[in-house]
Amino acid sequence: MVLNPVISKLSGKLVVLASASPRRLEILRNAGLRFEVVPSWFKETLDKGLFKAPHEYAVETAKQKALEVARRMPFKHLKTPDIVIGADTIVTVDGMILEKPVDKFDAYKMLSSLSGKEHSVFTGVAIVLCHEKEDEEVDYQLIDFYEETKVKFADLSDDLLWEYVNSGEPMDKAGGYGIQALGGMLVEYVHGDFLNVVGFPLNHFCKQLDCIYNRWTSSSAQESASVHVSHNGIHTTPVLTQPPSNVPAQSSQNILPSSPVNQVKRKGSESELGQSSCTMINSLSTHTNAKEAELSGSESATLQQMTSPGQVVQLNVTEHEDNEPRKEDLQRITELMDGFKASKALFTASKLHVFDLLQSRPGLDAAQVAQELKASVKGTECLLEACVSLGLLKSKGRKYENTALATRFLWSESPFSLHGYIQHCDSTVWPLFSHLESAVWEGTNQHEKAFGKKSKDIFQDSYYNSQEVKLRFMNAMHSIAKVTGAAVAKAFDLSSYKTACDLGGCTGAMAYEFAKAHPGLSVTVFDLPAVVEMSDHFHPLHTNSRVSFVAGDFFKDDLPKADLYILARILHDWPDEKVHVLLRKIADACAPGCGLLLSEIFLDEDRRGPSRGLLQALSMSEGKQRSSTEYSLLLKSHGFVTAHVRHTDNLLDAMLCIKV
Known part of the structure; x- marks a missing residue:
């Protein structure tokens, strides 16, 4: 297979698919590629009218997806990928670009426009190569291409169209059909790469990997633009870009592997940009909404690109470090640290039937509840106050009653009561998780340590033995x-x-x-x-x-x-x-x-x-x-x-x- 010569080159690399598409995931996994999935946050809002050809829209969207993930991961995931793959599939017919339908009527409209006609399926693919330097700078290099496949639909009746629409299959697919499933019944013929219609042109992708790892790396006549973003400003060195003659058709090489183009530091204070940044284009391309190039939170990024030979690609990243922890961060980490306490307070109150008692006799004070539970007043009062803080009880004048949440889920007689499941968590799950460290070390269930006996069949031996x-x-x-x-x-x-x-x-x-x-x-x-x-x-x-x-x-x-x-x-x-x-x-x-x-x-x-x-x-x-x-x-x-x-x-x- 085409991919075999480069599999060894990808071994040990962090390959990331910037897509949540289950079809792309399956295609690449079946090809033997090992990768992580990090769906892109890029909003697909590019103006289709600004593109001369449909494939340009698909390629640009794929670029945006891949670059967004490539620049987000060092900050949000605290790790830099080696390769990020972005893809976008569209269907075109009669000069219209069809993406995923927004509802059933939109799906019907799309499928009606395809009935009896030949249409094109384009998939744009972007490959971003990331190189982390010793000084924590990152070089980004971009290769993109597209694949076109011709598909002909049979003449379809309204009944058949609506039957297919009501199956639910069209709703998450470009053009409103899935050729690999029920949608295959609509198709008369396919000219070109079948997998391209499914969502990813595997053959073309493999050829690109072959060029990257087995051909380009041996070429010495490769030059490109270089932009260095540092804390002291931007330094640009425009040089000639000359792609090798063996690059497959329908692809473009924005940055060559031998020449770093984008360099950005992951850590440090806010960058101060030099005067040269003012003369650059302020978006990834002329089709990009500037807001789409912003990182959320305290980090921001602006990607800039020129498309002529000798192009300059600029990436400005600003990372803001607060001097003191933010309130919401402290609250979140504290909730995680104290989560086991909240769980045990819930388990204990449920086991002692606190919610049943207060459902039948609302308005009791701590002493009265303690008397009914035959528990200490101090301990009961602490438990009741903790339940108030968790939103399970409410108090007025130091008298307690159930909240609506407790009445719905914690009162044992409620139609939606989780009382039984809470008891199971307390008696079975809690002891197992008390030995979580051993479970992680050994990779096995800790039933013997938790309950003092082995269990070959957890249902027969554990749950049904008494x-x-x-x-x-x-x-x-x-x-x-x-x-x-x-x-x-x-x-x-x-x-x-x-x-x-x-x-x-x-x-x-x-x-x-x-x-x-x-x-x-x-x-x-x-x-x-x-x-x-x-x-x-x-x-x-x-x-x-x-x-x-x-x-x-x-x-x-x-x-x-x-x-x-x-x-x-x-x-x-x-x-x-x-x-x-x-x-x-x-x-x-x-x-x-x-x-x-x-x-x-x-x-x-x-x-x-x-x-x-x-x-x-x-x-x-x-x-x-x-x-x-x-x-x-x-x-x-x-x-x-x-x-x-x-x-x-x-x-x-x-x-x-x-x-x-």
């Missing part, structure tokens, strides 16, 4: 399911499914929400016998005949037949081999067209959040947290195609996949 522990764990799962169930159940239109099976559905709380949200759906809860036998404890009043329970082990026993299988908070608990066993069983049970609804905490593609998922991973269970793209690829390996992904405003996200 009636008390089993009920506590089931209460925890019931709490989470009650809070998240409606959001997950209503995430997608499931009217085409008549039967569903909730695998590991525990108390059935999630199943009841699905039955409530979809009147035509019958749901079977499939869980271990020790769980099913206790289900009546949680739903003594429910008489919904469309929810039933079947006992069994989803790793060993045959799965109940269904049109739709539900996996809510299951896969993250298990090692890869067991995950594949379970998914194979589901795939075998599914006919083409059957659905699989997955609900988990979906990590951001760059794995920088959400913190709930990343902190949960520190428990070092055998499983792992994944992003929506990683889950999609996992399910794809078992014959499921992702139809929809929904990031809810609740604690869990959802993904609907179809068996093909």
Whole structure:
């Protein structure tokens, strides 16, 4: 493959993709490239009318994305990348540039304009090479190019267009279609690089890397402009730029690897710029809004570029260092340091049933609460005051009552009570995290240190080995399911499914929400016998005949037949081999067209959040947290195609996949 000769050159380098696109991520990872994802903050607001050709707009946007990340990382991430890759894909037809649709009607309008016509897909790519010097200066070097692919759509009926629009697939894709998925059915032919239409021209990119690392570095006839930004001013040395003759077509070399162009110090006081800066152009290019070139907070940056031979590219970076810590920074770091205290105060108040007491008898003072709890007045008063500071209680005249937050989530009888989950956190999660240092050193679960015994199967050996522990764990799962169930159940239109099976559905709380949200759906809860036998404890009043329970082990026993299988908070608990066993069983049970609804905490593609998922991973269970793209690829390996992904405003996200 073209990339092989340069893979060794990239080994040990920090390569950054300035894009959150799951399609670009998958293309580059499949090519064997190892990289981090840092999505660009650049707002794509360039005026399309200022560009002579569509590809110029895509290239300029790609430059802006890559340069924004390249200049932000030394300050915000405190590390300098070696290579930053930016890309932007657009579709053009009849002289119009089509990007991502803003809503369903916009998607329909785009697809209608493409129906029966040939259109062009352009992807602009920018590669920024960063070189950190010993004096903490950074040189930036830019190479950009574009790729064009011709695509012809069939004549499409309105019904077909709306069916595709309503699938949800068009909403995050340039031109309103994804050729690698359902959108492929709309296409008659493709002339050119297929992956370019997906979102990244891999072949052209590999050729550029080959030029950078295997050809340009051996050329001695390379010169460029050099601008040195220091604390004493700007020094420019304009020289001739002559690109080598073997550079692929449709690419431009703004700065050659052999000649540093942009140098900037990461540390130090505010730079004082010399008079020469006043004669330079005040934007990255004539198409750039000056506001887009500003760094947020106390840092600012202005990139400047001239496009003629002998060009000068200037980067001015000002870093402001406060003499004293800022209030918001101190508050944030203090909250992190004291976070465990707040958690334990919540756990203790919940365990002592403080919120239940004050829900039934609001207006008690500390002495009265202490008497009911059979606790010391001093300790009770400290706990109550701490809960007031956390927004869980309110006080008036030293008398206490629940806040609306406590009534909704901490009162044990509330429909959305998290009381059971809080008990689980206190009794199980807290002891495990008390041994976090050992967990990090060893990379293993600390169950033996926390509870004095080994556990091969955490559910059979730990949660279900006694009636008390089993009920506590089931209460925890019931709490989470009650809070998240409606959001997950209503995430997608499931009217085409008549039967569903909730695998590991525990108390059935999630199943009841699905039955409530979809009147035509019958749901079977499939869980271990020790769980099913206790289900009546949680739903003594429910008489919904469309929810039933079947006992069994989803790793060993045959799965109940269904049109739709539900996996809510299951896969993250298990090692890869067991995950594949379970998914194979589901795939075998599914006919083409059957659905699989997955609900988990979906990590951001760059794995920088959400913190709930990343902190949960520190428990070092055998499983792992994944992003929506990683889950999609996992399910794809078992014959499921992702139809929809929904990031809810609740604690869990959802993904609907179809068996093909």
